[in-house]
Amino acid sequence: MDKLSEEKLFKALMIASLAVVVGSLFVVVAVIVWNGAPALSLSMITQTPKGGYYLGKEGGILNAIVGSLYLAFGSLILALMISLPAALSLQKDYIGKTKAAYYIRLSLDVLWGTPSIVYGAFGFIIMLYLGMRASLLGGIIVLTILQLPIMIRSMEEVIKMVPADLKEASYTLGATRFETTALVVVKQALPGIVTGVILSFGRGIGDAASILFTAGYTDSLPRSLFDPVASLPLAIFFQLGTPFPEVQARAYASALVLLIIVLALSIASRALSKRFMKNIIR
């Protein structure tokens, strides 16, 4: 094969794979919007389910929206507080080159691939042992554990890419390891850190299995960390499971709400971090 047709073939291959990605995404979004948009109404997002909601009567999914936001942001903040220092400690300047770091990365990779129902079951057993019942707090903790491997590994990959030059520059000016990490490494790696956060937020807010036992489900809004709490993925699951078409349509509407939340956070965080990114060394 000559170089020109090689080039063409490769280009065709790239376009084909892009088409698969964009196409399937488009179909998913289209199905959700097509089925969900007609059922989406103001009462849907401002009311909690009234009696008979799951039979097609009045009400909304405010309980699930509020619950999901509590769960997702609660676990996001907790996971970020743990992940960032953990990812930074895996730098070469700290423990990155040690045998321990190798095993930490390995176990994080395994945890990343673990099905979330396993986290849910694990959390449930611990909670039984402690005598806790399904609650917002339980859900947040299990979701945090679920998000940790995603956050730490994706952050670590970008932190690793920070040029050694930059760290050296900081060290030669008399900075300590901590000062270099906090003032230079985090700044330079910020876009990647943001990506890691969005990635795990998406996983956290969209996961149903891990919170099935640990956060429970309820038709009312949570009043404390120790109340059970509803969530969008489970709301979708329950509504889709009913035999009534109008309730199934509400499931799609709930999915649409979930999608909008993820999209909004994605856009907001990118816009926010753009301000801090102009100084990055490329």
Add this chain to the structure above:
Amino acid sequence: MSHITIQNLSAFYGDHHALRDITVEIPEKLITAIIGPSGCGKSTLLKCFNRLIDLTDGARVSGKIIVGNMDVLNGGTDVTDVRRRMGLLPQKPNPLPMSIYDNVAYGPRLHGVKEKKKLDEIVEKYLKIGGLWDEVRDRLKSPASKLSIGQQQRLCLARGLAVEPEIILCDEPTSALDPVSSQHIEQQLLKLKNDYTIVIVTHNIHQAMRLADYVIHLYLGELVEHGPANEVLENPKEERTRAYINGTFLADVKADQEINLKGNMCPYNFVYAKQALHALEKGKILKLIVDDPTAVTEVPRGMEAGGHEVVSVRQQNKTDWEIIIRKKS
């Protein structure tokens, strides 16, 4: 007056013995050039001074470096204190991911200057010393990465000076720069030597001649010769120093035959060169021009293996290299 005293300094990278038992003194408020071919340990020596070598995996250092009353290599010495007393101008400019202003203010802030007015003064003062102020005074808040390479290097100089060091270490500071920017940096260094002790690593003899008051020649990790610049550069005592200095000037040597091997791949480069050399008398000089990257390393190596002397290998422009060989056998 000596400022840096080096006693029996050895450095290892794993099994590689990069510096062998160096003992030398570096004079105060003069420019000292460390010269020698690539891989001779010049940069390693510099990295020992500010203990940047601590960051290299598997590196070990023994011996002593005394700066003033500070024992640099002693484990008990605060490494941030060592580095604060020595600014480093790197080979490739490495601005920090922040604005021009913050780059210069970075060091002073670390060391406790918080007041905005004081910082403004520091930034202006050192950008002026670095010769960059007039070009950036209106855009101090814009990213440092937007500056040209030459400006970035002057920013690095200003940034290094802002922590108020006594010594400026330069690791081939102009090798990534265009001629005009290089000249700019050289001029700044000449101005700065009234107030600072400057150590510059360079593989450019001409630069050493322009700048240096004192010269240290390293070869394969050994200290070959050191002394005042005019003595070492014009009248070296050591044969190896003479060979090195002459080697870099041999570009002006008349070649007995010149062949252009551009466009040839290996091993044809090598074969043609060998044929041409075969036709020459012993002691004659052959000049080759190649543009194949493999040939740049492999042809000289092969010629040396064949018993000939490789006088110099120089890059002429972006693609072309000049290899000069003296027929020996």
